[in-house]
Amino acid sequence: MSSSYMEPDTFRMHLNSLIQGLRNVTFMVQKQKGELVEYEDWYTRFVKEVAPKPLMRWAVRSRNRIVKESDLELLSEAKIRWVRNWAVKSERNFSFPPRMSLRDMLAVIFADPGNPRAGVVTISRRWVDKALPDYELLHATREVFIELSRLLHAGHTAAGVTSCALDSREPSCVASRIDPQPLACMDINSGGRQEHLDLDDGFGIHEVEHRVIRDERLVQKANKRYGTFTVTATHPIEVAPQLMETARMVLQKDKCHMPMMWSYRDGKIVDMISPNFVDQNGKYLMFHRLADRVESLRADGIVLVIEAWWAQGEERDAQGQLIPPRDRKDRKEVLHVAAATRGGERLSLLAPFSRTKLGKITIEDTITDSERESDVLWPFMPIFERWNQMDERDER
Template identity: 75%
Template sequence: MWHALSESYMQPDGFRMHLNSLIQGLRNVTFMIQKSKADLTDYEVWYTQFVTNVAPKPLMRWAVKSRNRIVKESDLELLSEAKIRWVANWITKKERKFTFPPRMSSNEMLAAIFSDPGNPRVGVVSISRRWVDKALPDYELLHATREVFIELCTLLHAGHAAAGINSCTLDEREPSCVTADISVQPLACMDINSSLRQEHLNLEDGFGIREVIHRIDRDDRQVERANRRYGNFSVTASSPIEAAPQLLEAARMVLRKDKYCEPMMWSYREGKIVDMISPTFFDQNGKYLMFHRLADRVETLRADGVVLVIEAWWAPGDVRDAQGFVIPPREREDRQEVLHVAAATRAGERLSLLAPFRRDELGDISFGDTISDASEEDMSQLGPFMPIFERWKQMDERGER
């Protein structure tokens, strides 16, 4: 039902119909449990805990009130919004929300937004289409209903655990992500920041930035080929901070052999890797956009830790121009190539490792001593993580585990 809602996002009438069905379906979960309580092991224990700790949460109260309104009164009062995010650099960012008619095109939205001469003309602007309920203005509705779904999965998981059962008796369903397993973790398929609902524009050249995602499934034959080419290595640490030095060694092996190292980011949740992605960008504005989209991904997955491996430019100390702005390493004559491995957790742990390297006339790579995060100067290399840090803060403020 949630996927049907997502697929109808650009169809106002269909979206409203699927939203009504989904909210009633979510509410029916607790009705069905209550009806069957006499047959459920330790019902009073785990259901009472849910009623005490979870049911009073604002989103759960909203779900109950919304169901009552849909059944007894009328549809929810929906608003079609466009969230506009303008990014100039890692620090300078603005977000505004505009209310537009549901069928208004992105070009018409942009024309209305930039009719104000005070709006920026540099950087990257992103338009995210959003449906919100007037009674819940701070939550996009796919996000809100997903959070309710997760809480109900936690309830069902507690009931199954009390009965000593790991899964439901459920036959094969469509889509294939609907299985008999009951997960207490967010499902990756429930993407609350889909690229299908976002558009991006490079303000400096006026061209759109198209986002493309390629999925690569694990292939054991390719793994064996990689081991033969680069040598065997493994990442044994379960913490992003502890994994960073191991990933740096792996990246060194790749760079020595291939003479380049593709960017890679690993997302962690509760000590396990839940996502691997190789983010590609072609200019600085594309890089700014990419890291904001990586923050979207962290939010969707509820990742609590990340590790990034990337080739970068580095230069010691801050050098400023005549206006007092910091000159980025890529524009300095004393710049040096480095392998940069950065790790961070939602709990506030940070690590930055820089491995300087040089290329000789034949292209062979030699590494210098690794620079760790012993000083504030080195920690400034974590600037690209600012969108992720900000997203974690927002998740904490909403009380999302």
């Protein structure tokens, strides 16, 4: 479905096939119940848990409709996200013909003089079923897939096994091990279905992703340059102080520190990324795309290391607007390590530093800021909002 997203007929064909395949999972389990260990226990629990969930009811009704009546009634939408700053954001959905390009959609939207003319706009292609208007279809079918994976995981656990006799599959993330979590390749917020526009400059913002394969020779080279260190904690809040120590070592040696973010799920790292940007609008966009990534990964914790501007207290301009640290005369450079969890835990570690004319770095003592609504956590609001949305949909 994902690879044919821009091809309406092919997308519909794969959608129909997938929905029937998902429904067949429960049919096959029921058919073999006499051979399955503790079937009544784990299958009854599954039915009780999913029966009230609208997505699972939609999947059953959709399969019946496809088999007995006709295709689902698909609607082509564009989701528009406009970001002016950390506090000002809006989202709207528009309907468009299925084969209209994203650029043509932008042209139609901004032909209206009442639409915003500053900030960053992201337009995302969305296929929705008329019977399920609040869910994009990759998202909806992935949630059903996860529920069924949990069912199969429960059955395997009861039988004392962890994997099936599957051969190699394409994509490679489809493996023999039964995992109750989403597959890594199930990206429901792909950059390939989005266009970004910087309204201040009138230029598009293009995403480029480079994958880096771990190279043990480079690891040894890095250990020689920075020294060896070990991050032993598994909880993001506990990891943050350890990463601050390593970040201070890197800053002293390199005179800068690239942004780095680790995503956690159930105490394990599921993603590591170095997000980069060239200006403030790019930074706004970057944090919203990090929120997309957190949602796709179902991450329940994050830790981010980044250089930033910081100033103590608040200052406001003549109009009463808050002056950001980057525009204040008393600003300081800081090494910022921020950690947060979906459960509401927050921690900011700030290490102010200065540079001499010859480039020497002097790093001050680390300041601990655990306030939930601290201004240094404003950039993380898109991630916090996304977690709230996931909670509202009961996506666990």
